[in-house]
Amino acid sequence: MSTKQTKQTHEQFKHTSGATDPVWLLHNKYDARPEFQPLNEDIETDVCVIGAGIAGIQIAYELVLRGKEVVLIEARDVLAGETGRTTGHLSNALDDQYTEIKKKHGTSGAQIAADSHTWALKHVGQVTEKLGIECEYRTLPGYEISQYEVCHDDYEQDISQIKEEAQLAKQLGINAEYRDDLTVKGWDGKPNQRGGAVFHDQATFHPTDYLVGVLNWLKSQPNFRCFTYTRAMSVEEKGIEVLGLGHKYCRIETESGKTIQCEHAVEATNVPLQKLSVIAQMEYNRTYAIAIRVPKGSVEDCLLYDSAEEYKYVRLTHCDDSHDYLVVGGCDHEVGQEDTSGRFQELEDWTRARFTQASSVDYKWSGQIFEPVDYMAYIGKNQGCKRIYIVTGDSGNGLTHGVIAGRLIADEIEGKENEWATLYSPKRLGSMIKSLPETLAHDLQINAQYKRLAQSDIQDIEDLVPGSGGVLNPTLKKPTAVYKDENGNVTKLSALCPHMKGVVCWNKTEKSWDCPVHGSRFSATGLCVQGPAKGNLGPVE
Numbered sequence: 001m002s003t004k005q006t007k008q009t010h011e012q013f014k015h016t017s018g019a020t021d022p023v024w025l026l027h028n029k030y031d032a033r034p035e036f037q038p039l040n041e042d043i044e045t046d047v048c049v050i051g052a053g054i055a056g057i058q059i060a061y062e063l064v065l066r067g068k069e070v071v072l073i074e075a076r077d078v079l080a081g082e083t084g085r086t087t088g089h090l091s092n093a094l095d096d097q098y099t100e101i102k103k104k105h106g107t108s109g110a111q112i113a114a115d116s117h118t119w120a121l122k123h124v125g126q127v128t129e130k131l132g133i134e135c136e137y138r139t140l141p142g143y144e145i146s147q148y149e150v151c152h153d154d155y156e157q158d159i160s161q162i163k164e165e166a167q168l169a170k171q172l173g174i175n176a177e178y179r180d181d182l183t184v185k186g187w188d189g190k191p192n193q194r195g196g197a198v199f200h201d202q203a204t205f206h207p208t209d210y211l212v213g214v215l216n217w218l219k220s221q222p223n224f225r226c227f228t229y230t231r232a233m234s235v236e237e238k239g240i241e242v243l244g245l246g247h248k249y250c251r252i253e254t255e256s257g258k259t260i261q262c263e264h265a266v267e268a269t270n271v272p273l274q275k276l277s278v279i280a281q282m283e284y285n286r287t288y289a290i291a292i293r294v295p296k297g298s299v300e301d302c303l304l305y306d307s308a309e310e311y312k313y314v315r316l317t318h319c320d321d322s323h324d325y326l327v328v329g330g331c332d333h334e335v336g337q338e339d340t341s342g343r344f345q346e347l348e349d350w351t352r353a354r355f356t357q358a359s360s361v362d363y364k365w366s367g368q369i370f371e372p373v374d375y376m377a378y379i380g381k382n383q384g385c386k387r388i389y390i391v392t393g394d395s396g397n398g399l400t401h402g403v404i405a406g407r408l409i410a411d412e413i414e415g416k417e418n419e420w421a422t423l424y425s426p427k428r429l430g431s432m433i434k435s436l437p438e439t440l441a442h443d444l445q446i447n448a449q450y451k452r453l454a455q456s457d458i459q460d461i462e463d464l465v466p467g468s469g470g471v472l473n474p475t476l477k478k479p480t481a482v483y484k485d486e487n488g489n490v491t492k493l494s495a496l497c498p499h500m501k502g503v504v505c506w507n508k509t510e511k512s513w514d515c516p517v518h519g520s521r522f523s524a525t526g527l528c529v530q531g532p533a534k535g536n537l538g539p540v541e
Contacts, residue, residue: 095396284519336516
């Protein structure tokens, strides 16, 4: 535990949620981000926002603008979660498709989804201009193409679904069309996936540059405070309020025992720090990305998606004076339930087959996404609460969902009516009833993961090569998470996730312990980097 290598592993997970680094570090190093201190006293404020990713920072920004006194707390460094591991798409061409959203939420729900995401991608541009942030923000077209080549038997059926999606998007006010002759500049490889939907007026940016800019502005405001390395362990409503009489408030207790008393609390922690409720209504997936060099100007500046379930998604970002980076993502799978190896190679092979000028792969990383069974994020008052709000269920569009949360939650806290509220409400029922078959199937699949209580990954610590981990469970009573660092030093921890006692799995790509039950993740040395677990992996009993 005291070796230099183990310390480096532990330090890495203070800044991000994996052993790999995303391409955004090229121009935005971890040590260049705004620094804040841990909370060392009990305090009071109007609103406490928990989580310093895009949702938390946007909510803080909107509330500070409206004159609220805001405290933002983060368990590790700012931007240490999933926001810094996205690929920076800002799109109203939604991951789950408007044709499917309409089935769950009706035409009116699909309209709100279109309107709110359109507002969000534009709002980022407005904030960028207002605060003078240099973050590569720009508008550009988005293309959705078939996953199949033109000669494939399933191409025509796939294209008909893409045409239907473009037509519905246009009816919802999105500037979209289908083009038979659609091709992408720079796609000079053999796969012929010609034709597709064009979604005009999409956007992209450098996500951490943008949020560092917003944080720097917030830091200068008298009604804003931020505390890092301040992990929330409980968020509760206190007091009594009946028929407008009395007073309720929120109390947050931190890992160090310090407390924050506030009128409203917002859990912008990617997933709420609670046992079930909305957590049981989402799936948890890992997704992968690479940044591969292409000659500057050789590939069209666009957003690109194919139609596969585990679809590929593509954009450009700045590399240097002679190259762009083609950022290619995809190869999703459920957390802790599939081998992580081979994902980066699949992305590289896919890219080289289509963009033959691609050269070196300089960055490889992965992130986590949460998929609600009815496709829409949960933004608003938590179930059973009047003053505690949550933001979760990014559904592949976490950046725009985070921006939407800023406006929606600020409006709710002010008591201002917002027409988006019903669609995103964590208390919604209609779409949940329609999604009951998916929920039940998901529950069965999740419960099956407890089989690991009776399994062992390794038979002996000597089975581990340096830099790897595995669960040792010879008696099937006390599963132990064993990590052997590059120098052969061994760390042993309880393999039981503190959330709901699932047995964690070793993620060899990110050198982390991932829970296959509800998606919590921990560093090799046990530091919690992803909820819903609140705390770290415990010691071996």
